[in-house]
Amino acid sequence: MSTELQHSVAVLGLPLANVTADEAVERIEQLILSGGSHQVATANLDFWGNSLGDVDLHRILAGCSLVVADGMPLVWISRLLGKPLKERVSGVDLVPMLAELSARKGYGIYLLGGRPDVAARASETLKQMYPGVNIVGHHAPPVADLERMDHGDTLERIRAAKPDILLVAFGNPKQEKWIRMHSRRLGVPVSIGIGGSMDILIGAVKRAPSWMRRSGLEWLGRTIQEPGRLMPRYARNFGGLAVRLPGALLAGLLQSPRQSVxxxxxxxxxxxxxxxxxxxxxxxxxxxxxxxxxxxxxxxxxxxxxxxxxxxxxxxxxxxxxxxxxxxxxxxxxxxxxxxxxxxxxxxxxxxxxxxxxxxxxxxxxxxxxxxxxxxxxxxxxxxxxxxxxxxxx
Known part of the structure; x- marks a missing residue:
């Protein structure tokens, strides 16, 4: 297991780890073994857009132990800024890879969030896909704002299960704020916000074809499936990017990279x-x-x-x-x-x-x-x- 420190890449305010999916899993295992409680974020362009208007969210993301690029636009931007990320690392790919790690090494996984039956179905799906996976529990609390949630019941369930990995599917920014709010009290080694990954895992939402994923067009495939929900979001995010990116590129050109000392x-x-x-x-x-x-x-x-x-x-x-x-x-x-x-x-x-x-x-x-x-x-x-x-x- 590699112990060499690799720096994040600053991409429009997000500290993105320059890792492949396999390396991300290795880094997560390192966090489990290192002690303490760590937060991992799977950031996409929507995370970035939300963080622009939410300083608390921005600071939470900047304070995570690991942030991976779950979105090809972020990978493309890294190339334009001069430090290309190795690849996109999506939450929906990370979940089964962590299940496979659990099946090999016994790390306990807890699934939190989603609609009432989604976490239970996702648990069964992972058990069928990866025999021996250690799913220590799942829970889907009633949908509510952070201020109105029954935090006590959820925390008691998780503490009793004692997972090594907590997968939280509340959507951004709620899941990131919930994890930061409770990470110390939970004492879970690694907590990860996974958005709608469980819905895709159980087939409730169809994933885009592999050719669209390879070409960075998975967002388009999802928009075709859910235009009413996703089209306004993507329009807002790409609009914000169109405003911000030219200035970011120009600011980079104002520096003096030829200085040798x-x-x-x-x-x-x-x-x-x-x-x-x-x-x-x-x-x-x-x-x-x-x-x-x-x-x-x-x-x-x-x-x-x-x-x-x-x-x-x-x-x-x-x-x-x-x-x-x-x-x-x-x-x-x-x-x-x-x-x-x-x-x-x-x-x-x-x-x-x-x-x-x-x-x-x-x-x-x-x-x-x-x-x-x-x-x-x-x-x-x-x-x-x-x-x-x-x-x-x-």
Whole structure:
């Protein structure tokens, strides 16, 4: 099993794992074995569209331990931005692959959500397809808003079943918010939002032909089946993409990728580690950030990344910063970006990363080697710290 850290790819504000379906299953097994409670999201263009108008959802997705691209438009965008994702990893493909993993290694799976009989039928279908699969329970709570759900009954059922993998089919954004709301109390190693995957699994919704899936047109096949429900959604999402994508591409062109120097210097002051980046946010720099984040998590230090001399940051470099954010927040710490150049601010806004940042002005003398001006402008990753004004993380 591979242990090499691979950075996410920042695609219009989403930290997408650059993995194949097989690698995604391997990563999920690593999360199960690593301890703690982890959230996995299968993001498509609708997730992205919803996150633009819902900062809480955006932060939840950015805080997931793993986000895969369940939608070819996201794969296409990654190619345009210069860091192609390996392939689409759909929730409907992931579910049977996890069932096969369960049949081989005994991991317990719990199915939650769907219409009253869907979870039960999906459970039986998986047992027929993968003899030996360890389905430890299923439940379809009455359809209701998050505020009106009977959370207590559902939580008791899941806790009693003690699954390793919880598959939640409430649809986005409800399933992502429900998982984040209850993940710590549940103590389930891995919880995954799977949308309508169970409906397709039992044949209630027909999947598009294989040639449409291979060519990235599965969304069209689904629209033909459910035009009243899906046509307005896809029109809204593709319309939003048509508005956002040209600006994202232009912002990328405003950078200076020809700058050859790439280096980082480290200082430390009163429990705060400072990394000063010069040139590209490339492999050498991101490797240093990775090591430093690990040290910060172990020692309980905060991290400030100074970007005044940054000349270029691509999708993988930004993905590394998002990964650092996720790892630090998961440990109750924070990452701060300082001295952010104008071109990089424009890029962050155009690539839909701005909602993950707050800006503050604080005295420079409290931070070693900061800009020696009266005030230093910070673009700050969300997280709590008594020394820096904090935002709340959903």
């Amino acid at each position: 790439s280096e980082v210097q480290r200082t430390e002051d009163r429990g705060v580690v400072h990394l000063h980046v010069r040139g590209k946010l490339g492999a050498t720099v991101t490797a240093t950030i990775d090591r430093t984040v690990t040290e910060c998590v172990v020692n309980g230090n905060l991290l400030v990344v100074h970007l005044k001399k940054l000349t270029f940051a691509g999708p993988e470099g930004l993905g590394a910063l998002l990964d650092a954010r996720q790892r630090m927040l998961a440990s109750g710490l924070s990452v701060t970006l300082a001295g952010v150049p104008l071109r990089f601010r424009i890029l962050m806004s155009a690539w839909c990363l701005e909602p993950l940042f707050d800006e503050f002005r604080i005295p420079a003398k409290g931070f070693a080697d900061a800009d020696r001006t009266q005030e230093v402008r910070f673009a700050r990753f969300s997280g709590k710290d008594p020394r820096i004004p904090a935002e709340s993380e959903s």
